[in-house]
Structures are given as C-alpha cells and as structure tokens.
Amino acid sequence: IVMTQTPVSSLVTLGQPASISCRSSHSLLHRDGNTYLSWLQQRPGQPPRLLIYKTSYRFSGVPDRFSGSGAGTNFTLKISRVEAEDVGVYYCMQTTRLYTFGQGTRLEIK
C-alpha cells in the first residue's frame, strides 16, 4: 500500500489551523472492522512519536488541538491552533496490510 501526503510542506502562522492530508492506494479498512491509520510527529533531531492511532484516537498525552479523521483511502490530520512546539515533520502510517509510511509533511511557522 502506497501512502501519499499533501502538502509536502506547510507554512503556518502561530495560532492558526493546519491540515495535512494522507491518501492510501488501497482501502485501509481491515477485515476486523478497524482502520489502522496512524499519525506520527517528528520534531527536529528527535525520533518519531505517535500522535493519533486508528484514524482518530489521540494517544496518551497528545494535546487535544490535534485531531484525526477519515475513512477508506482518505485521511486528515488537523491542528486547531498551531504552536511553536508543533514544528517538525508529520507522517501518516498504515498498518492494515504490512506497514508503510507517507513521505512526510514539514510544518514550519511563518
């Protein structure tokens, strides 16, 4: 399964919303009824960390300004109000059939 993210980079003003899209080449609906799409954040110089799993479940400790949505082959990560600490690269990851990652979206502050 190929994962394609848009945009490649995003320049956002502090306090403004941001949105990242992820499209999969095949449906991510698993036969068990779950959709195994996750979002990861990688801050500069840091390893990736989990933000969102199963499309819309926020991982423990993740601020509620982060939200995930979508179904089938189209998914979105939204940040309601961007903060300085949100700078980094965001990846979508599917684990429905083996494991593949999007190419990443770089978020920068204006």
Next chain:
Amino acid sequence: EAQVVASGGGLVQPGGSLRLSCATSGFTFSRYWMHWVRQTPEKGLVWVARINIEGSDTSYEESVKGRFTISRDNAKSTLYLEMNSLRAEDTAVYYCASLTTPAILGGQGTVVTVSS
C-alpha cells in the same frame, strides 16, 4: 511509560555485519509483536522487519530478505537485528518499535553507516 532504545550501530564496510539491540521497558515486551524501522533523508521511514510474540514468525522488507535476521529474547525484553552483507543503501537510522496499535515509538535510534 513504554520505552524502546536501539543501540549497536556504527561504521561498517560494504559486505560487513552488525548486530543491533533494542532495550525495552515500561510495557510487557513478551505480549507485543516487534519491528525494526529505518529512516533516511531520501526514502523517509521504511519498515524493515517484524517478529511475532514467540519469535517463531518473522517477516522482512524485500531488500533485506536473506541478509537481515530479527530475533528477540523475551526474558531480557530485548529485540535484535542481525545485519549481514551490508550495502551502502542500508545506511540509515534504525529504530525499534512495536507497530501494533497503538504503536510504541519514540525511542532513540542507532545510526548505521555502510561505507569504505
């Protein structure tokens, strides 16, 4: 808090070998499938290998099949990656993780550089 920390990377010549280790804590290691993922600027994040709970079933990304071997020691809560016949294109930061949902990520990776 679940933690995974990879180690064992370094500089190795083409054709050489390395053994990576991953120390884990904060979760019941023996209940999780475990994975290795690598990252390069060119290809981004790429899944490399996975192993089931008992260590009896493994799976590999096509380019490393026959060269890499994933294994685990549940008594020591440790994951391993034996890498043989290394190539320049294996140069990457290697992370261990559990990609079962929700994923266990966030540990420091280990840098592998294959160069003469």
